[in-house]
Amino acid sequence: MNTASTRPMVDAAASRPPGAGIRALAARLRLPSQPLVRHLILFVLGAAFFYVLTVNVGAFNDYQIGEIAVYAIVLGGLSLLTGLNGQFSLGQGAFMIIGAYTLALLQLHAHVGLVGELVLATLIAAAAGVVVGVPAARLSAPYLAGVTLMLALGLPQLSAQYGSVFGGEQGLTTTPPVAPGSLSSELWLTWIQLLCALVVLVLLANLVRSRFGRAFRAVRDDEIAAAVSGIHVARTKVLAFAVSAGCAGLGGALLVLSTGVVNSGEFPLSLSIALLAAMVLGGAGSLVGIWWGAVALVYMSTWSTSLSQHLSLGTSAAAYLSDAFFGAVLVVAMLVAPTGIQGGLGWIGRRLWHVVAGSPLPPSPGARVATAGAVPGAQATDSVDHASPPPDATPRPGPEAEELEAKDLETKERSRQ
């Protein structure tokens, strides 16, 4: 979702201020407004970027890039659920386990090929998401947090209870796909993971711009108003839950392809919470921001290992440092920056745009990032405004007028869609 490109151009033709040339150039470089075309262009650009990247870095880095792609899938689903639909899940780790075990069991007992395995892992996790989502749709956020927390804690223990099926503590082994020709199997797997990530993100981006995406947002903003407008609130919530669970399931399945083993210890509660933190870090609801979160998830363990060596703590301390970091991210983000990195970057970008192009800022972005980029109703507008004075050169009208302006813009936005 490229917020910058969807912004309406303000007074482009009305006058020719000094920065007009730059703005005209920027307008020409803008991506087409057709969502599918735009997303496909981004898909191709992303694929090209990752192809160059993976070919040029070593095998270990490829492994990590693959992990980043996997977490991008999981975070994409979570971001949709929280940022767009206003629901909340601490149980993404549980859905990852479902996907992972589905893949491992299919590899053991059935031969459906890699694509079949991944699709089934996604579908079964999504089905589990429906099962959880149906009761969850009736719960308010704190209860939902509790229920999904219990899921994240309880589900891994089932593998111990039914050891004969799930392999108990040891878990099950998985075999990575065989690479064609002379390609190394690591690189092949990384490509598969990246391809899945890009496909999923294009699908999610289209979903966001579709009827369903608008229904998600309407339910997030006001359930009663959404219901009055003819949206089936419960069904919409369950759908969002199923989509996010499916993403987590696919992520789990892809992840265990590279680890080679599935056991419940791979998906502790701290993973679910780290996923939430990474999503908040990137900026909830932003499909670009999730890449920041995914990078943080993968590299945080590397960084904390070197940090714990530097501080001469024990070897096991690294895992704890990384957990504590993500916990601290949640605390700090809630207190100071609910829009996350992507929200902050958007703010910097608008500032730069303002300086370079010399135009008054389009007044929408704050409100837009806030609604699209906050943890359910985190009222990011509020905190962003507190954290930083509005980067607008023109003297601002009073708060009422400003609010009216924002509302006006929002209605325009809606009518545009």
Next chain:
Amino acid sequence: MELFVNILLSGVAQGMVFAAVALGLVLISRATGVINFAQGALGMFTTFIAFSLLSSGVGYWAAFVAALAIGFASGAVIERTLIRPLQGKPALNPVIVTIGLLVVLEGVAGSIWGNVARGFPAAFSQKGLVIGTTRVAFSHFDVFIVCAVVVLVLAIVALFQWTDLGLRMRAAAFAPEVSRLLGVRVGRLFTLGWALACAAGSLAGLLVAPLSAFSPYYMDLNLVYGFTAAVLGGLVSPVGALVGGLVTGLAIAFVGGYIGPDLQPIAALALLLLVLMVRPQGLFGTTEVRRV
């Protein structure tokens, strides 16, 4: 029959621990509407402090009281520094903060004390009592657990019902604006509520540590069982927390005894969902009217 009685008794003892956790959740939830997911982790942390004190030669009861006092103080500090700034923001934000705090506390405890399952000493003998000629699964320490939690609940009830401070606390929770107009220091009372709740969490941590593998994560499951107990009791009354704890404890014990201990968390989840679907206000709660 003997198995049944033993499961019943161990369920009662466990249920009391869940009740202590639930009590902390209730105290915070009824005052500020926040569910404190860091409750268990805080209890874990203070119990680890007590553990350090014990290993440096401090007596058991001194360490016990010190842990409760640290729990009380940290509850107040958390409310002041992390929760108060989020007042007026959507209810989910402080909840996410407590979730973050949960992981931070576990991470810090892990890097200080390491993830080794240790033993934590019990105040009294953990050998089962002998009734008639059979030894039942209920020890002196279990008696202490039951007494400690019942006394705590009764003390909280007494505080709310019969003291001026308790009346003000109830008023602050019921109608903060009106109370403020009438001169009640609402903010301080919220801080006190958090402090009391975290002290209850510390008590739960100290009581359950000898019964479990004492590691940074030993309170995770107790937290979710306590949450189940609190929701069962309606998240409003201390007595509800006690009864909810008892019901949850017995349910968990029977599932563990007859089916398998690994199914306990899922069973608790099923119980929680059942309650939320059938009677969302809990056993003791009253329905809230929601207006557009």
